[in-house]
Amino acid sequence: xxxxxxxxxxxxxxxxxxxxxxxxxxxxxxxxxxxxxxxxxxxxxxxxxxxxxxxxxxxxxxxxxxxxxxxxxxxxxxxxxxxxxxxxxxxxxxxxxxxxxxxxxxxxxxxxxxxxxxxxxxxxxxxxxxxxxxxxxxxxxxxxxxxxxxxxxxxxxxxxxxxxxxxxxxxxxxxxxxxxxxxxxxxxxxxxxxxxxxxxxxxxxxxxxxxxxxxxxxxxxxxxxxxxxxxxxxxxxxxxxxxxxxxxxxxxxxxxxxxxxxxxxxxxxxxxxxxxxxxxxxxxxxxxxxxxxxxxxxxxxxxxxxxxxxxxxxxxxxxxxxxxxxxxxxxxxxxxxxxxxxxxxxxxxxxxxxxxxxxxxxxxxxxxxxxxxxxxxxxxxxxxxxxxxxxxxxxxxxxxxxxxxxxxxxxxxxxxxxxxxxxxxxxxxxxxxxxxxxxxxxxxxxxxxxxxxxxxxxxxxxxxxxxxxxxxxxxxx
Numbered sequence: 001x002x003x004x005x006x007x008x009x010x011x012x013x014x015x016x017x018x019x020x021x022x023x024x025x026x027x028x029x030x031x032x033x034x035x036x037x038x039x040x041x042x043x044x045x046x047x048x049x050x051x052x053x054x055x056x057x058x059x060x061x062x063x064x065x066x067x068x069x070x071x072x073x074x075x076x077x078x079x080x081x082x083x084x085x086x087x088x089x090x091x092x093x094x095x096x097x098x099x100x101x102x103x104x105x106x107x108x109x110x111x112x113x114x115x116x117x118x119x120x121x122x123x124x125x126x127x128x129x130x131x132x133x134x135x136x137x138x139x140x141x142x143x144x145x146x147x148x149x150x151x152x153x154x155x156x157x158x159x160x161x162x163x164x165x166x167x168x169x170x171x172x173x174x175x176x177x178x179x180x181x182x183x184x185x186x187x188x189x190x191x192x193x194x195x196x197x198x199x200x201x202x203x204x205x206x207x208x209x210x211x212x213x214x215x216x217x218x219x220x221x222x223x224x225x226x227x228x229x230x231x232x233x234x235x236x237x238x239x240x241x242x243x244x245x246x247x248x249x250x251x252x253x254x255x256x257x258x259x260x261x262x263x264x265x266x267x268x269x270x271x272x273x274x275x276x277x278x279x280x281x282x283x284x285x286x287x288x289x290x291x292x293x294x295x296x297x298x299x300x301x302x303x304x305x306x307x308x309x310x311x312x313x314x315x316x317x318x319x320x321x322x323x324x325x326x327x328x329x330x331x332x333x334x335x336x337x338x339x340x341x342x343x344x345x346x347x348x349x350x351x352x353x354x355x356x357x358x359x360x361x362x363x364x365x366x367x368x369x370x371x372x373x374x375x376x377x378x379x380x381x382x383x384x385x386x387x388x389x390x391x392x393x394x395x396x397x398x399x400x401x402x403x404x405x406x407x408x409x410x411x412x413x414x415x416x417x418x419x420x421x422x423x424x425x426x427x428x429x430x431x432x433x434x435x436x437x438x439x440x441x442x443x444x445x446x447x448x449x450x451x452x453x454x455x456x457x458x459x460x461x462x463x464x465x466x467x468x469x470x471x472x473x474x475x476x477x
Contacts, residue, residue, distance in 0.1 A: 002065040002116055003051040005036045005076065006126075009083070009109035013102045022097035023087070026105055030084040033108075037080035041475065044073045052118075061178055065116040068181060068248075070475035071322050075115040075244055078326050081461055082236045082333045083108040085454035089337040090228035091344060096141060103133035104229040111237050115244060120168055120178040124161075127209075127241050131157060134226075134234055142225035149225035156208060156218035164205025164245075167198050171253060174198075180249065187253045199257030202250045203265060210242035211295045212302065213271030220291030228340035231287075235294045236333035240325045243301055247321060251308060258309045265306055266410040272299030274413065277420035281427075286339050286349040289428055293375065294332050296417065300390050301325055303407075303414055307393045310407045316393035319476050324386030326472060327465060331374040331383055334458040338368045341451050342432065346440040351428060356437030357444065364447040365433040367455045372429050374462050376421040382465035389469075391415065 012029035016022045040049060044067040052064040067073050083104070092100035110130025117123040139150030172178055174194060175186040190198070208215040219239075223231045250258060258265075273296055280292040301321050308317035341364065342357070343349050358365035374381040394411035398404070404412075447455075465471055 001036070001051075002040070002049045002067070003063075005033055005040065005080075006065060006109060006112045006116055008033050008036075009105040009112065013105040013109065016098050016102040016105070022092070022101040026087040026101035027084070029105060030080070030087050030108070033112075034080040034084050037077045040067070041073050041077055044070070044475075059172075059178060061121050062119050063122055064119045064179070065113075066118045067116075068118065070472075070477075071244070071247065071318075072115055073475050074322055074326055074472055075240060076112060078240070078329045079108060079111045079115065079237045081457065082232055082329060085333055085337060085458050086229035086232040088454035088457075089232065089451060090340050093141060099137070100141065100227065100229070103137045104233060106130070106133045107230065107233050107238065111233070111241070114241050118180050120172055120180055120183065123180065123245075124165065124168060127238070128161060130238050131161075134222075134230055134238070137230045138222055138226045141227045144225050145221065146225040149221040153218045153222040156215065160205050160208025160215065162205075163201055163208070167201030167205055168249075170194070170198050170201070171249070175253075183249070184252045190254065192256045195254040195257030196260045197257070199250065199254045199261055202246065202254070203258075203261055206242035206245045206250070207268070208242075210239055210298050210302075211272075212242075212298065213268050213275060213295075216272065216276065216295045219295050220288050223291035223294065223336065224285065224287035228337055231291075231336040231340075232333040235291070235336060236329040239294070239298070240329060243298075243305070243321065243325055246305055247308075247318060251305070251312070255309070255312055262306060262309050263406055265302065265309070266406055269299040269302035269306065270410055270413055272296055272302065273417040274420070277417050277424075281420060281424045283424070284351055286342065286351060286428060286432065287336075289351075289424060290332065290335050290339060293335075293421070293424065294328070296421070297324075297328050297332075297375075299414065299417065300387060301328070303411060304390045304393050306410065307390075307396065307407050310405070311397035314393055314396045316389055316396055319473055320386060320389035320393045322476060323389055323465070323469060323472050324383070327374070327382035327386040327462065330458050330461050330465075331371060331381075334371040334455060334462070335368075335375060337451075337454060337458070338364065338371060338447075341447055342368075345444045348440055351431040353440050354432045354438055355435045355441060356433070357441040358433035359437055360441060360444045361446040363452065367447065367452070367459065368433065369429060370459050370462075371455075372425045374466075376425050377418060380463065380466045382462045382469075385466055385469040387418070 113126030283289040304321035
């Protein structure tokens with residue numbers, strides 16, 4: 001049944017290529033997949049979700065999917081929710097429906113395959129599949145300096161994928177298998193020296209895909225140039241692949257190697273939170289602000305991962321990372337979807353060109369306000385639950401007799417990022433929706449029902465997890 005969930009978007013993509021109505025097919029496939037994902041969240045322990053087909057005898061490769069634990073379920077659920085919101089949002093350029101909706105489905109299928117795969121080869125291959133529509137959509141249907149942005153993301157993620165591939169192949173050679181479950185079982189035989197080398201490759205490889213500082217400069221231009229569904233799906237879903245890979249593979253397979261690189265990782269994640277945070281404050285366009293904001297918030301998830309590296313039996317760190325991955329994915333998708341609506345209504349995302357939009361579009365102002373509050377961690381929304389868990393997890397290894405350790409010091413410094421987030425997000429909201437009405441915002445129609453539906457879907461998700469985090473934590477426990 002899990003294979004069905006993975007291949008429905010890909011089958012719908014093929015159907016669109018052969019003439020099926022693009023928008024209706026995409027919405028139908030995404031709605032069916034969301035229903036399947038919700039059912040999976042309720043019944044993922046059942047053996048019916050496991051799927052395996054032999055592909056190659058030597059080396060043994062299997063097209064295999066499964067739910068090793070609740071983390072995979074949550075990432076599949078995140079993908080399904082954002083996919084439906086993405087295909088409901090945005091507007092395809094005239095004559096480009098096939099490319100617009102087909103690429104969104106192909107990206108979704110690749111992400112689902114990567115999160116559900118239990119074979120290392122297909123774990124990697126499905127992620128690479130999802131990158132193809134990302135490059136094409138930015139380069140062909142993007143805005144602004146789209147070709148430069150497409151080349152930049154191609155080069156950065158291509159090099160990151162090559163570094164990652166080297167680390168994964170090294171792991172496969174040492175463990176003698178591509179089965180990810182068997183790899184974890186055989187992890188004890190990896191020598192510490194090899195662990196350190198593999199850990200470096202995985203941090204750089206996965207880190208580049210996640211936009212870890214200083215391998216981050218591809219992200220903001222790419223998201224600013226990308227059509228709405230691609231920005232929503234890549235920033236909200238596919239970028240979590242690197243974090244998922246660190247939790248799924250790196251921490252159980254090379255824990256000693258990661259401990260050797262803990263202090264450098266803490267410095268890099270502070271670069272995400274503080275350096276990129278200040279860069280975000282300086283942005284004068286909403287799309288670049290949101291792109292840099294997404295990069296900044298990856299630092300908090302890396303902080304939870306660092307807490308888990310420092311204390312492998314930390315009872316909070318893994319859950320904190322996963323909850324914040326889910327929360328960020330939903331909130332950034334919501335922000336990019338609403339930003340697209342603002343641009344379609346006014347023709348601009350320059351903060352200086354906008355102002356007083358709330359007078360003409362109160363519903364849009366209300367929805368964007370909730371998205372902004374989620375991004376800065378307002379209590380009652382999912383991001384708050386994730387960030388609180390991250391900060392608590394960082395102090396789980398605190399020892400009063402020895403004083404503050406590197407993780408606690410990094411946590412204290414990273415709390416300043418909460419203030420930075422509030423500064424840039426509240427300023428953006430004020431410039432767009434408050435103050436005197438600007439020329440571009442006068443007489444703008446309010447957000448229509450068709451665009452409210454995906455926004456409400458994402459907001460309900462943020463509220464549900466924010467008010468009752470156990471919806472996700474129960475899956476992890």
